[in-house]
Amino acid sequence: MTTKLSGHYPGWQPNANSAVLEIAKAKYSELFNHEPRVVACHAGLECGLLGERYPGLDMISFGPNIRGAHSPDERVEIKSVQKFWKFLLEILKEIPKA
Structure with missing residues (x-):
């Protein structure tokens, strides 16, 4: 057997002090x-x-x-898709405009 590695997905270091994370946590609790x-x-x-192309970008990852x-x-899980769509829309309302 032989293997071939291709593609590259760089890692990212989550920011525990993220402003977006704080908004998301507050919205999740509220909803x-x-x-x-x-x-x-x-x-x-x-x-x-994204972080590789935009260093310092404040971002989080979440989903269904x-x-x-x-x-x-x-x-x-379909119900979780609906839940996280609603969650995303609420987060976006709170993100400050740059």
Whole structure:
């Protein structure tokens, strides 16, 4: 067997002091009546790509519940898509204009 590596997804270091994160945490609590669970995990690869091109960009990664990602068994929980769409719209209302 031989392998070939291709493509590049740079990592990114989440910012625990992010203004966007604070807005998101407040909005989540307001919308869903409980504190969000904030974790760093193997996800948000797009943040690495964006951060590489826009150093210092304040960003977070979040999304719906996905099971079996990147496999033929990948599934998304529809109710969580609706929840996170509403969440995104509320976050965007609070982001300061530059």
